[in-house]
Amino acid sequence: MKLNAKFFALFLGVFSLMSLAHAADTLEVFVLRVQFKKESPDNSLTTGTGVFGSDTGTYNLDPSESRGNKYYWQKHLNFASAYYKAASGGELIIKDSILPTVYTLDKQMIDYNRTQKMKGEKTAEYDSARSCDYLRFVYDAVMAAHKSENGSPFNIPLSKNPNTKRAFMIAHAGSSSLLDGGSMGTKGANTPGDFFDVYISRNEWVFLPDTLPGVVIAKDSVNNGIVLKGAAVDTIKSMMVVSETASQDGLNWGINGIVVNQIGRELGLPNTFDDVKGTSRLGYFDIMDFAGYNAGNGFFPVLPAAWERAYMGWSNVKEVRPTAGHPVTVDIAAAGSGLGTEIVKVPLSASEYILIENRQRSWNKDGSVKVYLGEAKQNNDTTFKSILVDSLYTVFEDSICNDGKCKRNEKKASGLVLGVNSFDAGLPASGIAVWKVNDWYLRESLRYGSANQWGGEFNRDHQFGLTLVESDNVLSIGKMFKNAIGEDTQDYGSGADLLPHLRYAKDKKFDTVKTILPTGYANTATTQGGYTGFKISVEIPKDARVEKTANAFMGDSVINFAAPVIRVTISVDDGSIENSKFPKNVGLASAVRGAVFVNYEDESTGKAVVFASEDGTLQALNALGDTLFVSDTSVVQKQVSQKNKTVDVPLYRLGPSYGPLVGLAGDGERVYSLHKKHLVRTSFNSGVPMQDVMDLQKSVSGAPSIQSALVGPIVASSHLFFASDSGFWTVNLTDEMTRSFTSTENIAHPQDMALCKVDKQDYFAVVVGEDGKIFMRKFSLENKADAKPSFSKQNAGIAQVNASKNEKFHVACTDLNRDGTVEAVMLGSRGTVASFKLGEGGKQSAEWTHVYKRGASGTSGLYDENSGIAFGDLNGDAYPEIVFLGDNLVYALDRFGLPIDGFPVTINRGTPIYGFHSDPLVVDVTGDKIPEILVPSSDGLVYAYMGKGKRVSDRFPIAAGGFEIIDSVSQIAPMSIFVTDAVKNSKGPELYAFHRNRVTAFRLDKAADGAEKAASAWSLPAAGNERTGFFDASKLGDVDAVKSQDEISEFFIFPNPVRGGEAKVRMGLGAKPRSIKLELYDITGLCVFKKDIPDGVAGMNQANLDLHNLGSDIYTARLKVKFESGKTKQKLYRVGVVR
Structure with a gap:
């Protein structure tokens, strides 16, 4: 029907x-x-x-x-x-x-x-x-x-x-x-x-x-x-x-x-069908779906599904958190039976969870139900029919059809249906129903009286508030198909959607379905496809009643196993942390790069994580997410409930807030939080947090006043460094904490800084400021808290990036070329990337500058993308690669600033991901000792990419945060991730993710031992808890000596074909060139384009081409390179141009 x-x-x-x-x-x-x-x-x-x-x-x-x-x-x-x-x-x-x-x-x-x-x-x-x-x-x-x-x-x-x-x-x-x-x-x-x-x-x-x-x-x-x-x-x-x-x-x-x-x-209660598209979403399994209230021909509507009963406060919910090696088993009683726990909740992410319930058509062992009948008269006369639930249709069907032959139903009831002793009698079958609940979507859609309203083209049919996990892996509920008379109709669900069940047909044998796995069409992943690792298994009760029903969509038969109490086990694979309390609501939105790890010994963990919110509040938990001390206050948060219930979320503060956070760093024992007007040092004495506070507006003899700290802190050699609107500051980390000043000359409004180690006790302080101006100052520093830095007597090095107006910059440093000289790499919020060798004595020139799609240079419409840089050896060549994010892309550049093979790689081919604020990390997660790139996205997922640009699909992307649609780019909630070894006796390092007001942690059990400490890795933002921004390339393996060869190893023009007249040429040269010429010839052999490419190097080279004057055609490009040896080499390439 x-x-x-x-x-x-x-x-x-x-x-x-x-x-x-x-x-x-x-x-x-x-x-x-x-x-x-x-x-x-x-x-x-x-x-x-x-x-x-x-x-x-x-x-x-x-x-x-x-x-x-x-x-x-x-x-x-x-x-x-x-x-x-x-x-x-x-x-x-x-x-x-x-x-x-x-x-x-x-x-x-x-x-x-x-x-x-x-x-x-x-x-x-x-x-x-x-x-x-x-x-x-x-x-x-x-x-x-x-x-x-x-x-x-x-x-x-x-x-x-x-x-x-x-x-x-x-x-x-x-x-x-x-x-x-x-x-x-x-x-x-x-x-x-x-x-x-x-x-x-x-x-x-x-x-x-x-x-x-x-x-x-x-x-x-x-x-x-x-x-x-x-x-x-x-x-x-x-x-x-x-x-x-x-x-x-x-x-x-x-x-x-x-x-x-x-x-x-x-x-x-909201509608649970899609009241825009007119499609069923929960089928026969819920009263607020039109299929559910029309169950049993409208005479036998089914009960509200688990979420509605919890939402109304009618059913208690048991929340479970299985961890590796510690599955949770619960006996789940039939909905409405009162026989025990009826709803089990399993958190999946910050905004999604699973509900598990037991839906039974009959509570009686023989499968019978009582249907109460009466008349529309002023009396209480009632009759009842006791009938097997499999034959419930005999109460209301006019005809009974078997083997294509129909006859009048002599058992049909008359009068009014007054009630039934099991209000789930109208279900298609009995068993365990597993629901995915999207808390964010519900908060948005409930205002319109709907849980599953179609959210427009952007959300299409993958974002809904409530979804039944169809355990047969055939996602058919609400899908349109043709019925026997050629009309469009829908599937409203069958026993194949419940656990446990067995499908069977004459010529095919099926296994009994008793599990829902982390992957597959029926899975425990989040709406966005985030991996959670949860497995749901159902045990068939020994005294289960066998129900034989039909699969309306597939056409075969289904056997279900009914019982008033069914045992369910929820387990998780080795990606979880044993005995952890994650995911955890920490009450306040986290700050970018806003966590450090300090030594903190207790029975099960070796470290504590200290994290900061955007307002500067510091909190701490142990590595398992458990508390270290008693909460001193809480914040009130609204829950998704019909009565607008609230919950008090405790805060585990280290002390009072000293204003908005500028940055956070640590030295392994203490935590340093830099606020606009204060520097706070927090230490743990016998587990009790103690704080020392420096008032930055308090004057220092011979130094200018500080209106506001702007970047930092960096910790190194018992000292701390930061930059303010007035210059560069050094703090001696003695008991009293004292500071000294160094001018950054004409660098206005510092945007980032790095501390680049160039010798055992020698450093370069690099500060980048407004308009891409760069300050480099060399100094020596003893690892003594009372020692002051000894600055070089030479003038500071000054440089400037050729950047877009108002572009903001991050800086980090390493020896890119492995020649013993450290370079500072600048990454602009609009796609400018530049490298400068560290030097003194005035103006320094860029080694190279390139512009990539990022922020205003990309296509997202976002003006600035502010995530930082990571370094790492992605391909085992002992040269560090430059890694950054932008405009739905992951970039990995070589030492010449050009993308390595396989990059840039697109993150999401569906809805683009942009607005990165937090840093990518470089760390091995697959166990091959070659690091992958970890990408923290604002959509709540952590992606992983190999050094060739291929996405890691095994257990990735990880569901590490919560997805929410935003109305403007100003609402983007960055995720910050950190990889460290924080849990004792745990295989593999742990990944901690902070997104909005939640923290989640996972064990990277497939990573190689010590992956987070490998020389090729960048496992924490800005290179570590100290936030120096320095990658020590000298710890990488020896660079293979490459014999200079006068050859062109690679030559191409992209994109091909060229559209819009703008293109790039890229070439790999085996030796340093004296000159490079590019010529394009049309089909007649006429040279129609010439370009000299200056400043060529041995290695990869790239240049921009303006081909606006060329018409649509196929051209032959000739690259002619004259090397220092005097030899000349040529190479040809065919390229198309489309006007």
Whole structure:
């Protein structure tokens, strides 16, 4: 049977359905019975004549002759009351009040629901007009009741009990159009004038003209509604609307489901189907999906899924955190049974988690259920049918079909379905349901009354609030396909979506499915594909009842194993840290590079992690995420719950905040936090944090004042360094901490700094400032806290990067060429990269400068990308590579500033990732001792790339943060990552990730021993806790001596073909050239382009080409190189140009 879901959704899509009421202990439902002016003659576009019981169809259940009387509605509300008593565990009572008067309107139904567009009317105008007409019907019904000569139902006094709320339901004559066409679906639809059942929230009143008496339309929608001056209920802000029947065209269909669903909306439950696209998202497994409330032909709606019951506060949730070697096993009781734990939660990331529940069609060992029946009369007479749940369809089906032969169902019930002793009887099968919950998406979508609303082209169909993990690995729920009569229909789920189950067919044997793995179509990964490592396993109970059902989508049979209690084990692979408390909410958003590790011995860890928030608050945890001391304060955070619950998140502060953080560094024992006006040293004496504070605005003899510290700190040789608006400062880390000043001459507004070691006790301080100006000052320093640096008597080295206006820079240093001379590498926020040899005595020239796609130089629209540099030997050639991020790309440059083979590599070929603030790391994660690049992204994932540019797919990307769509680039939340060996007796280093207000940690168990300390690695931002920004290339292996050869090893022009006239030429030369010439020839042999390429080097070379003057054609490029030896070599290349 196909529900008319498409038309249902198109109508609902006009309304942004949003819940109004708060959950209450008691909900009074006042039912207004409303009928229309009688049609004479009968209008064929509607079912019946507009008055109750006028449908000529004959139906055993919900018979037409009883639908207008009070007891028909009272007993349907009694069903809802019993349903919510079971769903809420007795926490909610539904009280009905069926008003005695039947209100008759002055218009016919068709006057409120025209079925054709007017001449020249656009579809959008037509849809809007129908919505306005529908709201006018609601308005007229309210006013008819309010002005009734029998008294207004809105004048009945409200309960004085604050836990009792009142709601109103319009029960109108006519049939719901959801089933128009009956068993023939839309092909048999013949009454388009019938109403849909729609919940009206405060947002929908905008479809009423505010010129009508009592209509209030406010911009914030809080007070929208119909104002009834002087009434006890002075404003109608919401309204449930239900048809007298859902039966149509010979198909007997109940209204129990829609009544329960509408009350759910009033209570605060959101739609869980996609009410924009009109597709099911949770199928038969949830009451707030249209498939769920139409389960059992609408007579047997299913229970709310796990998230809804938790959201409403009706079910307790047991949260578990398995770690490596410590799986968690829970006996999960059937939903609503009260036999024990009913919902288990497993955190996946900062914003996503899994819920596991046990859904059982029958709680009885024999699989039977009791269906309670009655009549629409003033009595309590009840009969019941005890029936096997596999045969529940015999209660409501007209015919029973076997092997293609159908006969009349003699067992069909009659009267009204008053209840059932298991409200999940309408499920397709019994078993364990595993749900993915996207907390971020729910926070965004719940304001519109929806959990799974289509989020537009950007989110498409991969971002939803709630998703059932379909354990058969066939993701079919909500997918469209053709039914037997050629109509579009959907899959609403089957027993193959639950654990455990066994599919079988005549000619094929299947294994029993008892697990959901970290990978595959049914997996425990996050929405963005982040790896979590969790495995969910189900044990088949020895006394399980076997259920045989059908797989509606695949067409084969399914066996399920039903039991009131099923044992579930949640385990995690070796990527987790044994006994860890991660992921952990730390209350405050973390700062970029805002964590260091200090020695802290306890039973299981050797280090503590100290981390800072953007406001400068310092906190500390041990390496397992456990507390070191008692919290002294907390922050309040809102939870996603119907009652807007809050939670107190404790802060484990090291002391008071001294203002916004500039930077954080450590020496292994102490932590140094630099704030704009203070420098704070924190040490742990017997585990107790102690702080020494230097007031930076306190004057120092012979030195200028400090308005604000801007970059740093750097720790080296018992000293600390930072730069302010006034210059470069050295702090002697004695007990009292004293500081001295060195001018940075004309460097204004320092942006970054590095401390570059050039000899045993000799350093270069490098400060980069505004407009790409660079300050280099050499000094000697003894490793004694009271020693002062001895600065060179030569003038400082000064240099400037040829950069974009207002471009900001990071700096780091290493011996790129392995010639014993250290270079400073500058990375600009808009793509400029330059190398300078460290020197003194005035102006220094760049070794090379290149510009790559980054920030304003890229395509993302973001003006600046501010992440830093990493160095590492990615290919084992003993030369350090330069690694940085930008514009959805990972770059790895060689010593000449040119991309190495395989780079740049695109991070995400779907939604681009940009706005990097935090640093990439270079560390081995695969165990081959060759480091990979770790990329921390703002989408909550950590990616890994090999030295050839290939993405690591085994256990990557890691779900290390939380994904959220942002409205502007200013909302980008950077992730900072750190790799260190912090846990005792743990194989492999640990990766710590800070994103928003969460910290997560993983064990890189596949990494080589000591990977974080390898000479080729850059495992912490700015080269370590000390934040020197210096990579010691001398610790790499010996550079293979390459004999100089007069040859062109590589030559090409890219992109090929050239579009837009801009291109680059790249060439590899075996020896230093004396001259380089490039010529392009057309098809006739005429030279049409010449260029001399200066400053060539032995190695890779690159130059920009301006080919705007060339027409579309294929050209032959000739590279002619004259080497220092006097020999000349040539090479040809074919390149296309497209105008």
